[in-house]
Amino acid sequence: MxxxxxxxxxxxxxxxxxxxxxxxxxxxxxxxxxxxxxxxxxxxxxxxxxxxxxxxxxxxxxxxxxxxxxxxxxxxxxxxxxxxxxxxxxxxxxxxxxxxxxxxVNAACLGEYEMGSAAENKSCIYLTIGTGIGGGAILNGNFVEGFGHPEMGHILVKPHLKDNFKGWCPYHGNCLEGLAAGPSVEKRYGTKAQNLENNHEIWQILAYYIAQALVNYSLILRPEKIILGGGVMKGPGMLELIKEEFNVLLADYIEIPPVDEYIVKPSLGxxxxxxxxxxxxxxxxxxxx
Incomplete structure (x- = not known):
């Protein structure tokens, strides 16, 4: 056992x-x-x-x-x-x-690497976007870490032009977690994300922030697959919105796998x-x- x-x-x-x-x-x-x-x-x-x-x-x-x-x-x-x-x-x-x-998030990354969406790959990133934002990365079966583990949720991102929210992260304010994790929606509008309409501008705003992060991870780590989990990803059309923003921001600067195979949801749920x-x-x- x-x-x-x-x-x-x-x-x-x-x-x-x-x-x-x-x-x-x-x-x-x-x-x-x-x-x-x-x-x-x-x-x-x-x-x-x-x-x-x-x-x-x-x-x-x-x-x-x-x-x-x-x-x-x-x-x-x-x-x-x-x-x-x-x-x-x-x-x-x-x-x-x-x-x-x-x-x-490293544990979830390992699950997807061994038995899930990245089972055919040698490298992957797993990002969870929910109450907080965290990420793990694996290369050739080993976690990417050094003095400590990655803190992918606290990278700095550029504000969206339609977003005046200052962020809620107690350490950094408007880092990725401060702007795109689940609580940021309620702190903006006074209601939970699931209570907002499907065409509300917040979904595009969140996708913009998440896509920025994925571009940064792609440029630095060059993974074969990026897997996105967490409650925010259950928002209407989030995966497609993120892929659209990602393509615009990356601007074909580096070669990646086909985006529909590159940015995916966890098959282990x-x-x-x-x-x-x-x-x-x-x-x-x-x-x-």
């Missing part, structure tokens, strides 16, 4: 599967304060005595630098109660098994993160095979 934790700022998902990723049990619960949330995690996994490894994909920022004194911590998150929380350390106190540790966590766990449990 192997386990996985998809730790989101809104909810946690925990799952146990066999080594072929046939899920035996899966639960989800609200992300509250660490003590209560971790109690729910332990209550779930304690039932499985034959667990060989757990893969964790966590909201962040997190410390993935193994030489750091805060390796395994959630660090500068604005999520109340979770700043400087030793997530990995708490798990290791309870389970003496290999534990994989990465970001939630909302399961990408938990499947990625299970893949991470399997690699740890059976790496000698």
């Amino acid at each position: 192997i386990g996985a934790i998809e730790a989101g700022g809104t909810k946690f998902v925990c799952a146990v599967s066999d080594e072929n990723f046939n899920i035996v049990e899966r639960v989800s619960f609200k992300t509250t304060h660490p003590e209560e949330t971790m109690k729910n995690v332990f209550s779930f996994f304690d039932s499985y005595k034959e667990l060989k490894a757990i893969g964790i994909g966590s909201f962040g920022p997190i410390d993935i630098n193994k030489s750091s004194t805060k390796y395994g911590y959630i660090t500068s998150t604005p999520k109340p109660g979770w700043r400087d929380f030793n997530f990995l350390g708490e798990i290791k106190k309870h389970y003496n098994i290999p534990i994989g540790w990465t970001t939630d 909302d399961n990408a993160g938990i499947i990625g966590g299970l893949i991470l766990a399997r690699k740890l449990a059976f790496e000698s095979i």
